[in-house]
Structures are given as structure tokens and as C-alpha cells.
């Protein structure tokens with residue numbers, strides 16, 4: 032049995048999920064919690080946000096994010112990929128910074144504009 | 148009018164200031180100036196690189212810089228004058244004019260005249276000294292927001308072994324951020340029996356990395372000569388006093404404080420704007436005008452918001468009202484004025500005063516409750532004993548701002564001069 036807090040709405044129900052019983056969810060106040068609990072145990076995913084180095088004195092870092100959620104287990108690996116990146120302005124929101132993270136199909140993209 | 152005379156000056160270019168200026172422009176003003184003390188626009192959003200902004204307003208999850216970027220883009224070609232690196236140091240009010248005193252390296256001291264002012268200065272973090280932790284004063288103690296700035300904007304790590312005091316959203320977000328950057332976050336410690344942060348942050352920032360959250364606990368000692376070396380954490384009783392025998396010791400080099408935000412209102416008070424002790428922000432009318440004629444307020448300087456989407460909405464309303472004021476549609480002070488009074492279950496409302504004639508179709512009232520309501524309950528507005536409006540809620544918590552939209556027709560039914568707001572169980 033696993034316990035989780037549902038994050039779909041502010042109520043934050045405490046869910047119990049029974050892995051031995053076809054991932055049956057209890058403790059939810061609505062159906063959304065059931066779906067959330069099941070997905071969160073079967074294939075949890077996260078959007079990762081961080082920063083990368085920029086070749087600029089005014090703006091030493093540029094914020095980035097994964098353009099889709101990636102499997103939770105790949106988060107630290109994804110972070111590692113950012114260490115070797117060095118961007119040179121101009122940078123535009125949405126510019127791809129790292130392509131196809133760990134074959135997930137997701138890319139790291141810049142989340143702000145930086146001019147020279 | 149001389150060249151420097153503006154119709155509107157907006158102080159601060161965070162999401163509040165930007166939305167207010169754009170809205171004032173849209174509602175007919177042409178000579179608008181925005182003053183920002185930082186070197187760039189966007190305010191606190193620039194350092195909030197995580198996602199979770201804009202779900203209500205844009206229907207997508209954006210990061211802070213992306214949310215700010217959407218508004219900064221709209222400024223291009225809008226004719227709104229924006230000046231960065233300029234700090235407003237004083238504000239004066241007279242009947243017809245507002246005078247804004249500002250300083251910048253480039254232009255030195257300036258005295259700018261305008262018809263209306265919008266306060267959008269945001270808030271600052273409470274400091275360690277405001278909460279008085281005993282112990283020595285070594286390096287390694289940061290406000291969580293300051294640490295966020297170092298890490299996200301300047302790319303500097305602030306520590307390797309970290310403990311966090313306070314479970315507000317900034318502290319939670321920083322727990323994840325420091326962990327992703329390779330630090331070890333040992334615990335998050337909260338004085339109250341519940342967290343002030345959003346559930347999603349507790350799950351995705353603490354649970355994801357097995358960081359324990361100790362509720363009803365606090366840091367009772369910080370030791371270290373030059374740098375923090377050890378902290379003591381203790382459980383507290385109902386009166387928030389440490390319980391002897393519950394000591395836990397942590398070897399850490401860094402303490403992050405996330406103990407709350409306070410609206411930044413020194414400027415406002417000096418100009419005579421009356422401050423509400425419940426919000427630490429100005430008292431405002433239904434149109435977000437403060438106690439001083441022609442001075443409006445929105446965003447975190449008015450009350451601390453957890454969602455930027457509401458900041459945007461509120462600031463658009465302030466921009467619209469300031470435009471109406473400048474263009475001569477100022478609200479008449481006559482007519483039915485209602486004061487909204489909070490009962491002990493509600494910690495504050497914004498606005499605090501309503502000129503009923505000025506309300507078009509309905510009035511949105513923001514409020515916070517002062518404890519967790521887990522069972523279905525009602526936000527109730529009463530005129531004496533008469534119920535004017537009732538809003539059902541399944542769940543309410545102090546960390547989540549509530550709002551209630553009261554139709555004008557119901558406000559018209561209020562006979563007295565006060566409207567009481569309280570929470571009642573179903």
C-alpha cells in the first residue's frame with residue numbers, strides 16, 4: 032500500500048493506493064484523485080526547470096524548462112545535461128537548448144529573451 | 148502641461164505594474180510612465196524560474212519569466228514610457244497633482260508630476276531579526292527569496308547542507324531547487340501545525356526528494372563561528388513554546404528562512420495612505436483607490452498573493468480605475484458606502500470599503516481564512532443578521548486566497564453601513 036497526497040485541487044486528499052490489488056485507490060474525494068493516484072504510481076512525470084550558463088556579464092544565467100513532462104526517474108540525468116551548455120545571446124523564449132532529453136522526445140527550451 | 152507631466156505614473160514594473168499600465172493605456176490614457184528600480188522588467192517573476200504561473204489567466208502552465216515575457220512583449224509599440232534603474236524615494240499628494248520623487252544614476256534626482264499614481268512595489272521578505280532566533284550570527288543564513296536570486300539569476304550556489312525554516316512556497320520551491328543543484332536539504336521546519344504552502348509544492352518539492360516536513364517545530368538555536376555549523380530543531384506546544392526533550396540536531400552550513408512576505412509600503416505611508424494592519428497594505432475602495440485621492444494600489448503591495456493570475460486581474464482593474472479618475476469619471480464620494488468588517492474567522496478582505504454606486508455588475512472580494520476548514524462551509528456576508536450572500540466551499544486554508552463575487556443587486560439590499568464577513572459551518 033502506498034500513500035500519496037493528491038495535488039489536483041487544494042483539498043489535498045490523502046490517497047491510499049494498493050499495488051497488489053490492481054492499483055485500487057481509496058481516500059479520494061473525487062474521480063480526478065483516482066486517476067492522479069494511479070498515474071503517479073504507474074508512470075510519474077515532471078516538468079524540470081533550471082538555468083544554463085550564458086556568455087554575458089549582465090545575465091550570467093538563462094532559465095530553461097523541459098517543453099513536456101519527462102519521467103520522474105530521468106530528472107537528475109536531465110539536470111546533468113545542462114552542465115555543459117553555454118549559450119550566447121541573443122536568446123529567444125522557446126529556443127531549444129538541449130534536444131531530445133534521454134530519448135524522451137522532450138527538449139530543454141529557454142524561458143526568457145536575452146539580448147546582447 | 149509641461150513635458151514631464153504625466154497622466155499616470157506606475158511605481159514598480161513587476162506583473163502588477165505592467166498589467167496596470169497596459170490596462171490604463173487600453174482605457175484611454177496616453178502619457179503613462181512606469182518607474183522600476185531594478186535593471187529589468189518583470190519583478191520577482193524573473194527569479195521564479197519554476198513553472199506554475201498562468202493556469203487561470205492563460206490556461207497554461209508557464210514559468211515566471213515566461214509569464215512576465217507575455218506582458219513585456221505587449222509593451223512594444225504601446226507608447227508607455229518605461230524607465231528602469233530608477234528608484235522612487237518619495238510620494239506627495241495634493242488635490243490636483245501627485246508628485247513622485249525619483250533617483251537614478253543617469254538622471255540624478257527627479258521630481259515628476261502626474262494626475263494619478265499606481266502603487267505596484269510588491270513585497271519584501273520578513274527578516275531573521277523580525278522573528279528572533281537565538282544563537283550566534285554566522286554566515287550562511289539567507290532569506291529564501293534572496294537565495295533564489297543568487298542561484299537562479301547569478302548562478303551562485305549558497306550552500307551544500309541546508310535546512311529550511313518556514314514552509315511557505317518560496318521555501319518549498321528552494322528545497323527542490325537546491326536539491327536539483329546537488330545540495331542536500333535535510334528538513335523543512337514549520338512552526339504552525341499546517342503548511343502555508345500549496346499542496347502541489349509540498350508533494351513536488353519535498354516528497355519527491357524525501358525531504359521531511361516537521362510541523363509544529365521550530366529552530367531554537369543556530370551555532371557556528373564563521374559559517375553555520377549546527378542547528379537545533381524542537382517541537383513546540385499549542386502556545387508555540389519549545390518542548391524540552393524534543394531537540395534534534397542537524398549539521399548544516401546553510402539555513403534558509405521562508406517566514407513570510409510583507410507588502411512594501413514605506414512610500415505609501417509617507418504619502419498619507421492609510422495602511423490596514425491585517426494586510427500590511429493600503430485600505431482600498433472597490434476600485435482599488437487608497438485613502439488618498441488619485442493613488443491606487445495593486446499586486447503584492449496591496450496584499451500578498453499566492454497566484455500571479457489574480458495579481459494580473461487586480462492590476463488591470465486598478466489601471467482601468469486610474470484611467471477613469473484621470474479622464475474625469477472619478478467616483479463621487481456621495482452615495483451608499485459600506486465598510487466590510489471581518490469577524491474572527493476571516494483574517495482580511497480586499498477591498499475594505501465599497502461605494503455601492505461604483506460597482507457595475509458585481510464586486511469580487513478577496514479574503515483569507517485564518518484556519519483550515521476541512522468540512523463543507525460557507526463564506527457568509529451579513530448585514531446585521533440578514534444574509535446578503537453565501538458562498539459554499541468544500542475546503543479552505545489560510546495558504547489559499549479565497550474570493551467571492553457579490554452581484555450589485557445584492558449589495559443594493561444592504562441597509563446599514565457595514566457588511567460582516569465570516570465563515571459558517573454547513
Ligand SMILES: Cc1cc2nc3c(=O)[nH]c(=O)nc-3n(C[C@H](O)[C@H](O)[C@H](O)COP(=O)(O)OP(=O)(O)OC[C@H]3O[C@@H](n4cnc5c(N)ncnc54)[C@H](O)[C@@H]3O)c2cc1C
Pocket residue numbers: 158159160161162163164182183184185189190191192195197198199200201233234235236267268269270292295316317320411414445446447448451452453454455456458
Ligand atoms: C518566490 C515566489 C514564488 C512564487 N511562486 C508562484 C507560483 O508558483 N505561481 C504563481 O502564480 N505565483 C507565484 N508567486 C506569486 C507572484 O509571483 C507574485 O504574487 C507576483 O509576482 C507579485 O507581483 P507584483 O508586481 O505585485 O510584485 P513584484 O513582482 O515584487 O514587483 C514589484 C516591482 O516593484 C519594484 N519596486 C519596488 N519598490 C520600488 C521603488 N521604490 N521604486 C521603483 N521600483 C520599485 C521592484 O523592483 C519590483 O520589480 C510567487 C512569489 C514569490 C515571491
Ligand code: SF4
Pocket residue numbers: 037038039040041042043044059060061062063064065
Ligand atoms: S481527490 Fe479530488 S477532491 Fe481530493 S484533492 Fe484530488 S482532486 Fe481534490
